[in-house]
Amino acid sequence: MLVRDFPNKRIKGLLERIKNGLGWRYQQFVEPTIDLYGDIPSFVKYQYQLKTKVLKHKAVYIYANRRNIGDYISHLGVREITGIQGGELYCSKGGHKDLLAYLERCREKGVVALIGGGGLFQPAFELFWNSLLASKVEFALIGVGVNQMAGRPLLPRELLSKVVQRAESIHVRDNFTLEYLQTLNEAEITLGVCPSVNFINRSTHGQKGDSTNTLLHVVHPSDLRMSGVSVERLRENLRQFCKEEGFCYRESDNMGTNVTKAIKDIRSAALVVSSRLHGCIMSYASNTPFVPLYCDKKTEYFVDSHTDKKGYEAVQFQDMKFTRGVLKKELTEISSYSNVQGVLQRKIKENYDFGESLRAKFF
Incomplete structure (x- = not known):
């Protein structure tokens, strides 16, 4: 059975690499000028x-x-x-x-x-x-x-x-x-x-979704590669962690037009690992535990400005021992929902106050 399955696994892996390679190149170089806006x-x-x-x-x-x-x-x-x-x-x-x-x-x-x-x-x-x-x-x-x-x-x-x-x-x-x-x-x-925090909080009534035994990897292939990270190695390490700890591995590139599904996927995850800014922001807004991976500065700016979390350079997650240690630590140090919501509601109100000032100024 193992001998017969081996070629299929190799072909599946090859096709996945080809798909990912074509996908990020299309998003990076073609979509900016030939754009159907998702579909x-x-x-x-x-x-x-x-x-x-x-x-x-x-x-x-x-x-x-x-x-x-x-x-x-x-x-x-x-x-x-x-x-x-x-x-x-x-x-x-x-x-x-x-x-x-x-x-x-x-x-x-x-x-x-x-x-x-x-x-x-x-x-x-x-x-x-x-x-x-x-x-x-x-x-x-x-x-x-x-x-x-x-x-x-x-x-x-x-x-x-x-x-x-x-x-x-x-x-x-x-x-x-x-x-x-x-x-x-x-x-x-x-x-x-x-x-987006205001939109997510209102649409979910400030409630965390029912968690599944899922680790959701929100990945930014092009930015990871530009920062010298092997997406394949990162993915392999996260899958290995899931296998060891009994989690189901899921992956999203946060591209597309289905906002409802994207929010649901985040809210139902036990843990989110994200190199995309809005993978982190959506997790923050729904009080879903998340690990920020830095392959650019914008995610780091968000984390430093609005949370007390520690983020990591994405390249560090190419090391399996390091990956395992960080994820285990994160799963045992989840902030209380009430504390996070208190901070969230203050920031949400600040945004609404700005919106009110705009209405008074222009409309």
């Missing part, structure tokens, strides 16, 4: 609301797009804290043509742009920021963040300074972004937790 229904829905909603309200929401759960759930959080009706515009490169077509019309009609959340202060969005400034549309920044990562520069300082100067209100998601933007301009900037 064909999402594309059709977006085009329909362009025609029916964008110019019908006093506000328009601008964010990257729906194909990344983190970007989309942050946008839903922005809607949650502002409570203002409005259409949507995508600021990723794939949506730039539609964005340009509507920005000028938004200015003419006095529509205010509510921008965020997400890590929009990176060169991939430089075209968007230049177009926004040229349009002279009034705008506010909500739940946005700066991300430092090896091999990727930040948005040019001169451009970012102009964005900060022009913004009517700015509410950022971590201390590093707050301090960095304050070095560029003396604008008033407030700090809050990622708006």
Whole structure:
């Protein structure tokens, strides 16, 4: 039996590596310019609301797009804290043509742009920021963040300074972004937790889901590889830990449009190990135990700004002994639900207070 199964296992492993390799390359190099925003229904829905909603309200929401759960759930959080009706515009490169077509019309009609959340202060969005400034549309920044990562520069300082100067209100998601933007301009900037926390907390009524015996690995293949981490080795070590401790291993890349399923998967996990920022944020919002793996700075900024947790460089989890020690320790040191909820509710209220100030200012 073992002899007969061996080729099948080798083929399965080879196909998995090919799939993962093609997947992250498609997301990194193709989707930014040929973008269906997750799937064909999402594309059709977006085009329909362009025609029916964008110019019908006093506000328009601008964010990257729906194909990344983190970007989309942050946008839903922005809607949650502002409570203002409005259409949507995508600021990723794939949506730039539609964005340009509507920005000028938004200015003419006095529509205010509510921008965020997400890590929009990176060169991939430089075209968007230049177009926004040229349009002279009034705008506010909500739940946005700066991300430092090896091999990727930040948005040019001169451009970012102009964005900060022009913004009517700015509410950022971590201390590093707050301090960095304050070095560029003396604008008033407030700090809050990622708006997605508000959306998750309301949609789940602040209740932890029924835990299953599952370790959920929320993985960011491209960023891990860019930071020198072997995704295959990391995955192998986590699977080995699950085998030793009797857990079921599950994996998600947090891409797609099914927010409900993404939240459910997080809430039902016994433990989340995440190299994606919003794998950590969604765990935090639902009081699910999680281990942050750093392959860029944005996750570290979130952890340091809003939690008392310890994070780890993802490369450390290529060592099985280290992996085993950290995960066992995490499972025995879970914070009490009531203590976490107390901190969460304070941060959630701060976000709602910012939303109220926006309504008073613009609407």
